[in-house]
Amino acid sequence: MSRVIRLAVIPGDGIGPEVVAEALKVLDAVAPGADVTFEKTPFELGAARFLATGDVLTDDDLASIASHDAILLGAVGGVPGDPRLKDANIERGLLLKLRFALDHYVNLRPTTIFPGVTSPLANPGEVDFVVVREGTEGPYVGNGGAIRVGTPHEIANEVSVNTAFGVERVVRFAFDLANSRPRKKLTLVHKNNVLVFSGNLWMRTVNAVATEYPDVAVDYLHVDAATIFFVTNPAKFDIIVTDNLFGDILTDLAGAISGGIGLASSGNINPTGAFPSMFEPVHGSAPDIAGQQIADPTAAILSVALLLDQQGLPEAATRIRTAVTGDLAGRTAASGSRTTAEVGDAIVTLLSSELVS
């Protein structure tokens, strides 16, 4: 009997359902070869659900999601500026709530320029790096507040919280990953000349853990300088480890230089296994193009490859990446007009020809 993986599926808003449909199609196509079956539970969450019921994420939803083996999320968020969503903050109440509640302390975001994909950079070189973004601390903790709101004396504060516990566990993960790769290079990105307390903690932690990984070469860049290298020499990076906010900024930039956020996948991972990990494309719900079958499902499909890696099924993950690479290499101006479903179908076809060859 094949292993059953219980998958919570959150298609979400906008283009989310369209790209998730293709990701599931691809997942089901590789499952038999990996001798697994995916048992899927759909969760209707996001702006649409909020508008229908007033709920963003109930305790029951959360408990039910948490009882699964893994989560696939499309994208959440309504039309920007929709007055009915003014008080919802779907991002904080749903996406960040899941990351924090399920202790997704590693936000894994690989960046590759696939052969045949056009980068906006004139000479990007061979780009293949992974940003290990901390997922449960930093300025994302929601410890802000404001007084005298709406008066000329308003003060609004945001607190970035960083702990030895939280920094060390993600730094260890990053070193393990660096150590498993051919180049074995790790770059800490922070702003320790300005954010001296948190920067100091990150720096000391990296230096301490580095002694246990003598084969890993370590360096440091301020976040502002890192953005320069992202456009002048992105090939220099192997593993980047950084805080939640810097990681957010750098990975959108990484998506852009590698040919577009439509190809950028991510995993919100709890490496202890205490809670299910969650996989999602880096892109948003793009309500302006929703329902038109023009969204590229590749980021969602590559996110499913990360899911398979995390579930201990690296061969199945590699099959997907190989098929995606083939599809991207074969894209022409004409194939740019394929529907979302046609891209998914093409990748499924490539998957079956992999088996034949």
Next chain:
Amino acid sequence: MSRVIRLAVIPGDGIGPEVVAEALKVLDAVAPGADVTFEKTPFELGAARFLATGDVLTDDDLASIASHDAILLGAVGGVPGDPRLKDANIERGLLLKLRFALDHYVNLRPTTIFPGVTSPLANPGEVDFVVVREGTEGPYVGNGGAIRVGTPHEIANEVSVNTAFGVERVVRFAFDLANSRPRKKLTLVHKNNVLVFSGNLWMRTVNAVATEYPDVAVDYLHVDAATIFFVTNPAKFDIIVTDNLFGDILTDLAGAISGGIGLASSGNINPTGAFPSMFEPVHGSAPDIAGQQIADPTAAILSVALLLDQQGLPEAATRIRTAVTGDLAGRTAASGSRTTAEVGDAIVTLLSSELVS
């Protein structure tokens, strides 16, 4: 009798003195035509001074600098990792101290791709935008702290402080600037879906001030999305207004896409005139290439143009920009081997030919 402008000059460390020498050369070349004289007071500040005396910036230094009409700064900071500088933090103790003490609430950073300059972007388009970075608030305030340092229970916090007073004044400056430009476009960059309290303050302030500028078109981008447009369509921007940290990150990226941080100028401005404004290249002290006469003085020279603008001498500023544009357009592979002084000399020569023609 010509107007005397009293200029505090802080050459600083590394390549600072070399690029400042050229900037002063250019300043003195345009001064007679503008009927002004620059009376310069040098201040020896930076890592070298700290190593010699143990001082970063004394109260006397600060008072004396503050008594000038304007400040020109090269770059400060010693060799990274120098153990003797471990406790100095020249950035916080000198550069940020000056910005905060002299209430430089506008950090003005223009980005242009000059004709003939190669961008790392394949198709940058016509790039000409200005980042108006807030200079006295946000995560830069130094309101961080840590407890249980060095133990597994360490907690390091950083507080971003944002006030209605501080946000409104920089937003007004940005609207004025946008209103004075042909495209009249202003983009607020923040991360208001995560940093909800400060983001809310920025958003409300921009929306309120916008009602007084009916001709200025306003939009909003999350900082992560902004980095995408910086590489896919930087020509879309006119004026960007943003907080201290986002502005720091975006302006290094802007420098990179416009052909290198060696061309990026900046002004730390107190528009009230209560304290002198300070002009500096965006680049650092680059100790690795110091004293070799290979640094490009263009960023420092363009910073002097910003100084002239701020001193109410826009014609002199334009003369410098025209000469720099001519120098950049005429650069060839061969001219890349000019010394720092030769670049300054070439720009001075172009300045005098402007008068002749």
